[in-house]
Amino acid sequence: MINEKITELISQHENDLIALRRYLHENPELSSEEYETTQLIVEKLNELGIPYKKTNPTGVIAEIKGGKPGKTVALRADMDALPVYELNRELEYRSKKDGIMHACGHDAHTAMLLTAVRALNDVKEELQGNIRLLFQPAEEQARGAKWLIDQGAMHGVDNVFGIHIWSNAPTGEVSSQVGPSFAAADIFKVTFKGKGGHGAMPQQANDATIMMAQYVNNIQAIVSRELDPLHPAVVTVGKMSSGIRFNVIAEDSFCEGTVRTFDSEARDTIEAKLEEYANAIAAMYHADYTFEYDRMTDAVNNEEKSAKLIESIAKEAFGEESFKNLVPTMGGEDFGFYLSNCPGAFATVGCANEEKDTCWAHHNGNFNIDEDALKVGAELYAQYAWAYLKEKE
Template sequence: MIHAKIKEAIQKYNEELVELRRKFHREPELSWEEFKTTAFICEYLENLGIPYRKTEPTGVIATIEGGKPGKTVGLRGDMDALTVEELNKELPYASLEDGKMHACGHDAHTAMLLIAAKALNEIKEELPGNVRLIYQPAEEVATGAKAMVKQGAMEGVDNVFGIHIWSQMPTGKVSCNPGPSFASADLFTVTFKGRGGHGAIPQACIDAAVVASSFVMNVQSVVSRTVDPQQPAVLTVGKMVVGTRFNVIAENAYIEGTVRCFDPAVRDHIETQLKQYAKQVAAIYGATAQVDYVHGTQAVNNDEYSAKLVQKTASEAFGEEVVYFEKPTMGGEDFSEYMMEAPGSFALVGCGNPEKDTQWAHHHGKFNIDEDALATGAELYAQYAWAYLNDK
């Protein structure tokens, strides 16, 4: 199932692959601001002779048309950066934009998918089918994939495959297990309204700070006491804004948080319980509560056939020892939007190497990747496409 010319091409273009990744890393662009990256991708594909169209406002959809009839496989790479200050100032390719950084590896994803496209384009006459290339913006705000689907990224696609570089795994390892991979990721806000007043006269007030604090402490029991312990779930309050002055009892309190799980029924249960807790806690103190619950990304659940094909492809391309089991993460990924249109899988490619100081967590200011992982990711993209199109 492995195409020798793909492997040769990836090796031949490895230096270019590294340079592409470093270019994107030096020039990070935030979600929905990836104009320069989009323009570069378009020019790169045009030079390869691969038909493409720019999506709005950013992003690119392209198709490599095979020389033989067959299915269509989609390959996705995201390209947005984060509002994180680069702490790796000593790197020759450190971010040139203050307060912006590729702290999650999307620079690597874009570079890998460009070189994969280059390799696949060289054997396009042999392809029994087509390869859809999806260069996606705005993954970090969980709206990019939905916009790309709406603009036709998945039209005619039979199977879809994505990769995330992963610093928590050793360099070169590949993990793609059937079933849950990334959790659903929702946002909730709670606004408590009490009655403000002088800090010296609490009996005349309803202290929103006390109400909000009580909610934060008690709402954790939604997971610990109402969800099956064998069903992973996380409820996190990440922001609380309350009060205006040291001697004024707060009238209002505002809370933001997130809910992560894998099971849709658990998701609905937590939403119901969270709303009930907020209103009941407020009622105890004589306050009121307004809860807004926003469904973000769906859970990423790898299709069994597709995940096993990834494992087989990785094993044949790089050796059986690269196949790795990484447990599901409670992180969110909007790749799930593509999998609602067609079956597919989402693989992790390890890039963690303490000797190169690339073991830092994603979204950290010192995040970096072991660039030896780039060739693994680029080849996995291309070899998976070849394997899927040839699998009868």
């Protein structure tokens, strides 16, 4: 299952892999603005003679043509950074752009896939099929996967694989599991419109703050009383605004939150109930309301055969103890859109090392990775593609 030449090639290029990741970390770009990153990828592909097309507005779709006929497997890496101030002041390769940082590891993903591409290109004549390469923008906005799919990324693809570096697991630990691993992530927005007035004369007003307080408190009952308890879900209100002054009764109030689910029926129920509760509260207070619900990402639901292939590769390539079943997370990942198009699976590669101070949460300004994990991720990308194409139906 494991191609020893791939292992050797990635080991030979480990220093280049680390240098590439550091360069990307120093030069982060926000979602939909990854122009320099896109150009860097194009230059690397040109050096290897791999055909590609740029996607709009950013991103790259490329393909390694194997020397033998067969299936097509897609490998995906996201490439966008976050509007986060880097707090790693002593880091020699810290972000050069104040307020923009690779705080989720997408710099590592891009560097790992480019290194895997280098190795796979060296063995392309032995490949039994083709490898589609997806360098995806705007994952943090949950839009990039859809953009690439709309621009032909999954046309003719038989299987798709992606990786996320993971600071919740020790360096080098590979995780995946059959079924749901990352949740569907949605956003909802609610506005109540009442009637403003003086705080000393409440009888003349219709207080939108009270409406919103009732709403935020009551919607938690959707999870605890409206859903099957065997179908986990989260409803979180992360933003609220109401009022302009201490003695002015608020005319308007607003809240914004997120819903996380694995089950489509639970997702439908929550969306319907969130609006139902808003409607009921508005009616009770003789007010108006608006409701918006945006389904941002689908759940990442790993196909059984693909998830088992990840496990087999990890154990053979990195040792029996290297693999753990992934505990599902309510975090969102737009990789789920690829899995809605064809079979495949998603894996995490641990990068946490207390001695190197790389155990910080994703999206934290102190986030960093143990770079020993990079070689594991690069090889996992390459060996998955190799093994999948070698499989018999």
